[in-house]
Amino acid sequence: MRAALVALRLAWRGHKGALLAISVLTVAGGMLPVAGAWASKLLFDELSRGQQADGERALLVAVASAVAVALGGAVGYALGHLMTVAQAAIGLVAGDDLYRRVNSFVGIAPFENPSFRDRLELAQQAAEQAPFALLTFAMATAHGFVSVVGFAGVLFAVEPTVGWLLLAAALPELVIQVGLARQRARATEEATSIFRTRYMFQVLLTDVRAARELRLFGLGDLFRGRMLSALRRANGIELRAGRRTATAQSGLSVASALVLLAGTVVAVRGVLRGELTLGDVVLYLGAMASLQSGLSGIMSQLGDVGTGMRLFGNYVSLVHPREPSPGEQADGARPVEPLHTGLTFEDVWFRYTPDGPWILRGVSFTVAAGSSMGLVGVNGAGKSTLVKLACRFYDPERGRVLWDGVDLRELDVAALRRRMGAVFQDFMAYDLIASENIGLGDLRYLDDLPRIRTAAGLARIDEALERLPKAYRTMLSRSFQDDEADDGAALSGGQWQRVALARSLLREDADLLILDEPTASLDAEAAQQVSEVLRHLRRGRASLMVSHRLSALRRCDEIVVLDGGVVIENGDHDALMTLGGEYARLFELQAADYQDARVGS
Numbered sequence: 228m229r230a231a232l233v234a235l236r237l238a239w240r241g242h243k244g245a246l247l248a249i250s251v252l253t254v255a256g257g258m259l260p261v262a263g264a265w266a267s268k269l270l271f272d273e274l275s276r277g278q279q280a281d282g283e284r285a286l287l288v289a290v291a292s293a294v295a296v297a298l299g300g301a302v303g304y305a306l307g308h309l310m311t312v313a314q315a316a317i318g319l320v321a322g323d324d325l326y327r328r329v330n331s332f333v334g335i336a337p338f339e340n341p342s343f344r345d346r347l348e349l350a351q352q353a354a355e356q357a358p359f360a361l362l363t364f365a366m367a368t369a370h371g372f373v374s375v376v377g378f379a380g381v382l383f384a385v386e387p388t389v390g391w392l393l394l395a396a397a398l399p400e401l402v403i404q405v406g407l408a409r410q411r412a413r414a415t416e417e418a419t420s421i422f423r424t425r426y427m428f429q430v431l432l433t434d435v436r437a438a439r440e441l442r443l444f445g446l447g448d449l450f451r452g453r454m455l456s457a458l459r460r461a462n463g464i465e466l467r468a469g470r471r472t473a474t475a476q477s478g479l480s481v482a483s484a485l486v487l488l489a490g491t492v493v494a495v496r497g498v499l500r501g502e503l504t505l506g507d508v509v510l511y512l513g514a515m516a517s518l519q520s521g522l523s524g525i526m527s528q529l530g531d532v533g534t535g536m537r538l539f540g541n542y543v544s545l546v547h548p549r550e551p552s553p554g555e556q557a558d559g560a561r562p563v564e565p566l567h568t569g570l571t572f573e574d575v576w577f578r579y580t581p582d583g584p585w586i587l588r589g590v591s592f593t594v595a596a597g598s599s600m601g602l603v604g605v606n607g608a609g610k611s612t613l614v615k616l617a618c619r620f621y622d623p624e625r626g627r628v629l630w631d632g633v634d635l636r637e638l639d640v641a642a643l644r645r646r647m648g649a650v651f652q653d654f655m656a657y658d659l660i661a662s663e664n665i666g667l668g669d670l671r672y673l674d675d676l677p678r679i680r681t682a683a684g685l686a687r688i689d690e691a692l693e694r695l696p697k698a699y700r701t702m703l704s705r706s707f708q709d710d711e712a713d714d715g716a717a718l719s720g721g722q723w724q725r726v727a728l729a730r731s732l733l734r735e736d737a738d739l740l741i742l743d744e745p746t747a748s749l750d751a752e753a754a755q756q757v758s759e760v761l762r763h764l765r766r767g768r769a770s771l772m773v774s775h776r777l778s779a780l781r782r783c784d785e786i787v788v789l790d791g792g793v794v795i796e797n798g799d800h801d802a803l804m805t806l807g808g809e810y811a812r813l814f815e816l817q818a819a820d821y822q823d824a825r826v827g828s
């Protein structure tokens with residue numbers, strides 16, 4: 228019921244004019260068949276008078292009948308067009324609401340939850356289809372109702388037995404259609420995660436980033452096979468449901484034919500006994516056929532709308548939730564002041580899932596305002612996880628992350644993130660033009676080329692971008708063309724990393740700079756230059772930098788060493804070297820590597 232109300236509200240918001248026009252035409256369209264059938268009855272009554280028939284009257288009635296048919300056709304086409312208009316409008320409003328809601332998620336945990344992803348997929352499908360199915364159903368019902376009431380009046384007046392016969396046959400059909408709708412919805416839900424798997428393989432087979440490994444490792448056939456097997460399984464589920472529906476519906480049409488036959492027998496007996504005229508029989512047969520098709524139209528629409536509404540429940544529970552989605556975090560309301568003292572991790576315990584292993588186990592340290600902090604640790608130690616907690620992509624299960632002593636959970640998260648600049652380990656390469664790829668870092672400056680150039684200069688990528696065919700207006704994509712249908716350009720991995728760095732540096736007033744492996748793909752000289760620039764930029768603001776290149780961290784004010792989610796050492800480079808622990812071991816390992824290489828050369 229709630230789903231139906233939401234769907235109707237969407238349809239109303241989508242296109243009020245179309246909805247009103249549909250309502251008016253539906254009622255008018257419902258009355259036309261009754262008028263047409265009545266005109267046919269009059270015509271046959273007139274003709275059955277043989278020689279005494281009034282030719283003019285018969286002609287007039289024939290014209291009226293033709294007009295009713297023509298009008299019925301025109302109304303049908305107009306309704307078809309209006310429904311297309313309404314569907315497009317509903318799709319827009321429903322999509323807008325859905326993606327607003329998706330954007331409102333503060334963190335990223337829901338996106339890593341498979342059942343949430345299934346629900347999202349179903350909601351995306353149902354958003355466009357369900358309100359339309361409901362509208363079609365409402366239209367068919369109103370249309371059917373008007374003609375059913377008209378014809379039923381006629382039928383009951385002429386021969387009540389047949390009227391009751393029809394109504395009695397409609398009831399079991401209702402029950403069967405509702406059951407079928409439930410089964411179809413269940414099948415779609417069951418097939419969704421399999422369809423998602425198929426889609427994943429489908430994307431892999433065509434994605435330009437996957438194309439190299441696919442060819443080098445010869446994975447094409449393997450992935451194609453897995454895609455087809457997923458498709459076969461999903462199709463199997465849907466076909467089974469389809470088979471059940473088809474069998475039940477064939478049974479229903481046989482039952483309808485029997486009802487029609489029984490009605491005809493009653494009518495023929497009426498004529499033979501002289502109780503009915505030929506016109507009565509024509510009217511009667513027309514009424515029977517229309518009533519039956521009207522009723523079964525409503526019934527089968529009921530099936531579709533039942534399936535659609537059940538799936539639409541996923542949309543409703545996502546867009547208008549009664550309870551938060553799994554892993555959903557609430558936004559805070561407190562405004563965010565510039566960072567004065569620092570960002571503090573206070574006995575932070577974290578794991579990605581409630582029954583998963585602990586990734587951080589009682590981590591505590593402070594990145595003081597105006598100071599630089601380096602994070603060191605072997606693969607999987609928990610460094611990127613800490614960075615994600617600092618950005619509030621997740622919340623700690625125990626302990627707190629504090630911005631000048633205030634729990635991040637209390638702060639307005641958008642305002643908090645405006646005070647941060649970040650480069651992530653798995654940074655994004657957008658299929659957009661070069662200036663936008665940097666301008667996305669601060670939407671105030673999306674079109675501010677001088678600022679974008681300055682940021683690119685700091686990240687040492689300005690010259691390479693200037694040399695592109697259309698300089699900063701060049702599309703950085705091999706998959707999409709720009710507005711003028713010109714092909715894009717490709718950047719190297721290191722150049723992309725510099726673009727990502729420039730994007731984060733555009734936010735020049737950020738209080739906290741988060742750099743997760745910002746120089747990992749850079750050549751030695753560029754890494755050295757960028758490290759220098761970053762060191763310069765870090766002055767006066769807090770920075771948290773993760774790097775396996777320990778030389779890039781040696782000038783940090785403080786270095787924290789993580790191991791298995793626990794801080795095992797902290798201090799500046801000299802102190803840690805004197806300590807002779809894990810940091811010193813890793814540092815000497817890297818230094819010895821270079822030393823060996825020099826001696827060897």
Ligand SMILES: Nc1ncnc2c1ncn2[C@@H]1O[C@H](COP(=O)(O)OP(=O)(O)OP(=O)(O)O)[C@@H](O)[C@H]1O
Nearest residue numbers: 339579586604605606607608609610611612613652
């Ligand atoms: N989204 C996630 N869901 C579940 N587990 C995760 C997720 N991201 C990371 N992990 C797990 O958390 C642990 C720490 O990962 P994290 O990325 O923080 O390590 P790291 O120290 O940054 O490693 P690296 O040096 O390889 O980047 C790993 O064991 C990893 O498997």
